[in-house]
Amino acid sequence: MKARVTISLKNGVLDPQGKAIEHALHGLGFEGVNEVRQGKIIELDLGDISTDAAPAEVEKMCTQLLANTVIENYTVELLD
Amino acid sequence: MKAAVIVFPGSNCDRDMKVAIEQSMGHSPAMVWHADTDLPETDLIAIPGGFSYGDYLRCGAIAGNSPIMREVVKKAKVGTPILAVCNGFQVATETGMLPGALLRNANQKFICKDVDLKVAANNERFVGAFETGQTVRFPVAHHDGNFFTDDETLARLEGEGLIAFKYSDEDGNVTDTTNINGSRNNIAGIYNEAGNILGLMPHPERLISDQLGGTDGKTFFDNLINSLS
Numbered sequence: 001m002k003a004r005v006t007i008s009l010k011n012g013v014l015d016p017q018g019k020a021i022e023h024a025l026h027g028l029g030f031e032g033v034n035e036v037r038q039g040k041i042i043e044l045d046l047g048d049i050s051t052d053a054a055p056a057e058v059e060k061m062c063t064q065l066l067a068n069t070v071i072e073n074y075t076v077e078l079l080d
Numbered sequence: 081m082k083a084a085v086i087v088f089p090g091s092n093c094d095r096d097m098k099v100a101i102e103q104s105m106g107h108s109p110a111m112v113w114h115a116d117t118d119l120p121e122t123d124l125i126a127i128p129g130g131f132s133y134g135d136y137l138r139c140g141a142i143a144g145n146s147p148i149m150r151e152v153v154k155k156a157k158v159g160t161p162i163l164a165v166c167n168g169f170q171v172a173t174e175t176g177m178l179p180g181a182l183l184r185n186a187n188q189k190f191i192c193k194d195v196d197l198k199v200a201a202n203n204e205r206f207v208g209a210f211e212t213g214q215t216v217r218f219p220v221a222h223h224d225g226n227f228f229t230d231d232e233t234l235a236r237l238e239g240e241g242l243i244a245f246k247y248s249d250e251d252g253n254v255t256d257t258t259n260i261n262g263s264r265n266n267i268a269g270i271y272n273e274a275g276n277i278l279g280l281m282p283h284p285e286r287l288i289s290d291q292l293g294g295t296d297g298k299t300f301f302d303n304l305i306n307s308l309s
Contacts, residue, residue, distance in 0.1 A: 013228060014262060016184045065145055068138055068174065070181045071228060 001046045002079040003058045005066055008039035013071045042066055054078055081309040083109035084122040086152065086168075088143045093129035093166065093285060100285035101126065104301040105309075114146040123308045124161050125152055127168030129221070129283060139182060139224045140170030149175055161205060161308060162277040166222055169269070169279035178272055178279045179237070180229035185222070186262025192221040194293065195260060197268050197282060198248035201241035206271070206278045209303035215252045216245075216296040218282035220260065220268075225281040227263035227270075234264055244269035244278055 009015050015037050022036040044061070046054060058076045067074040083101050087094045094111065101109045101124075110120045114132075119125070132143035143149065149171065156162055156177050164172040172178040185191060194217050199210045210216060229237070237243050245268040247261075248254045259266045261281075269280025284297035 014183060014186060014226065016186055016188045016226075016262075020188055065137070065141065068141065068181055070173070070179075070230075071183065 001049050001051065001054050003044045003046060003054065004077045004079060005042040005044065005058065005062060005074055006039060006077070007042065007067050007072050007074045008037060009071060010073050051078070081105055081124075081305060082120070082122045083124040083126065083305075084112050084120055085109050085126045085128055086112050086114065086148055087128070088114045088130065088132035088146065090132045090134055091128050091130035091167070093283060096283070096285045097126050097128040097165070100288045100297060100301050101305070103288055103298065104305040112148060114143065114148050117147045117151065119148065119151045119155060122155075122160065124163065124304070125155060127152070127162065127164040127171050128285075129166030129168060132167055132171065135224075138174070140167060140172075140174040143167075143171045144174030153177060156272075156277055159274065159276045161304075163206070163304070164277065164279040165283055165285065166220075166225075166281055169281055170224065172277065172279045177277055178270060179233050180227055180270070182224050182281070183226040183228050183262075184224050185226050185260075190221075190223040191225070191260055192219075194219045194287070195268075195282060196248050196250045196252075196258070197245040198252045198254055200243040200246045201271070203244065203271055203275050203278070205275070205307045206304060207244065207300070208307055209299045213252055215248055215250055216300070217250075217287065217294055218284050218297060218300075219286045220282045221286075222261070222281055225261045225263065227267040227281075229264060237267070237270055238265065240273070242271045242273065243267055244271055245280055245282065
């Protein structure tokens with residue numbers, strides 16, 4: 001079982017790196033870009049964990065380490 | 081009086097912290113490696129600046145989950161004084177010992193210079209040598225010092241006198257212009273609710289003699305050590 005965790009900054013949290021990318025895109029002529037928010041993707045290989053146990057296990061990893069819920073949101077996708 | 085300095089792979093102000101404590105205390109603090117699971121008996125724990133674990137994942141995130149930090153969090157809960165500087169401040173927020181988080185500086189730049197700070201609220205143990213409202217000068221050297229917290233926590237920090245230092249000019253004026261990194265309400269350092277933890281981005285341990293350009297840091301450490309002795 002594999003899992004993909006997508007982490008993004010919460011709405012309202014300043015994202016200077018997203019802002020810099022936005023400016024660079026505007027500089028390249030992509031004027032239609034209204035906003036850029038940067039996040040990260042973490043891919044986990046969970047070995048032979050059961051489909052039932054995986055969601056709770058990844059959830060624990062997210063809250064304990066992978067995401068800082070003061071500033072970040074996360075979503076988990078389980079992949080076969 | 082005994083002190084301990086926590087050392088992570090990637091810490092780079094641990095020896096500055098040791099020298100500053102040593103100068104005020106008269107003997108060396110214990111240097112405690114991140115993988116240790118026991119803390120020596122101590123009256124002060126210092127979490128130093130640097131780039132623990134290369135700032136991987138988030139600044140302070142991996143250090144916050146290292147074996148020794150479990151012990152530090154336990155000590156924090158029973159009231160042991162903790163000084164968390166720069167990366168140490170980031171580690172302290174990651175463990176939940178202090179509220180909020182430190183984001184990338186709003187201007188995207190690594191800022192390395194001396195700054196003026198207004199002493200925003202007193203706490204005898206940590207800033208007893210200074211008057212509330214006066215300014216001190218400490219250096220900053222960080223890329224991720226932009227203090228963020230939600231509106232409710234911000235109001236609580238302001239209302240309960242838990243903001244230790246604010247970025248200001250030399251006369252103590254706190255404005256958008258003096259906000260070097262985009263921190264909410266110009267916050268440079270905060271206390272926890274119980275008042276036994278101070279987290280701050282500036283480095284008092286880097287201005288402890290005239291040869292280094294100033295002594296506000298020495299005044300800070302002399303008071304801290306005296307108050308705990």
